[in-house]
Amino acid sequence: MATQKTFLVLSALGEDHPGIVDRLSKAILDQGCSIEDSRMTVLGGDFAAILLIEGKWNTLAKVENVLPELERQLGLTITSKRTGERERSGNNIPYAVDVVAMDHPGIVHNLAGFFADRGINIEDMATNTYAAAHTGTPMFAVHMTVGIPADTHIATLREEFMDYCDGLNLDAVLEPLKA
Incomplete structure (x- = not known):
């Protein structure tokens, strides 16, 4: 045992x-x-x-x-x-989310709301700001690992996410986490 x-x-x-x-x-x-x-x-x-x-x-x-x-x-x-030990939910699939945009307030909140509204857990997140090459424009980058329930239709989720990010002028990628 x-x-x-x-x-x-x-x-x-x-x-x-x-x-x-x-x-x-x-x-x-x-x-x-x-x-x-x-x-x-x-x-x-x-x-x-x-x-x-x-x-x-x-x-x-x-x-x-x-x-x-x-x-x-x-x-x-x-x-x-x-x-204690983390209880693993066998029905979640890990996905990586990367977002880059000109820096402005609310980016993390908007992304968190998108995933929370769909019952998707943010398991890890790192953000940073930097100056864009050549122009010096303030930029913001987010990298997340999310756990997507296995019964989620990924193509539909990806399309909704990309449309959502386009509406906020965010460049985004949602792809399976590479081990």
Whole structure:
């Protein structure tokens, strides 16, 4: 009988400086746990991280116990929450969504609304702004992974999505996620 894994989701936010990832990962390893999944980046002048830490219930408790000292030493705000394994829905098909447009407010909200209205879950999302080559025009890019229910007619969804994006002057692609 397979035992269910136990996890701790940890989020950390604070002023960026060298050594944060080293100190966080060492503290997790020292308590007998491992980082199973993570997203870390610098946003503005701040470091931001979300980590999924795997361990036995007692080793996760050790990680929880060292968090206040890590907060103090690293100048971070750290929160954590216990969680279990993700229940996989066998009827969702992963698709990649890429959108690029001239930057303006509401792009993420509009895309999120399109998928929410159709019962499609956004499972991962990254956005960034940049200056267009040659013109310097402010641009906005979104990359998402969505879980599309298997009973969805993909050609119809793709057509609706492309029409929706055309109406908002967004260049978009919706395609199966390549493993």
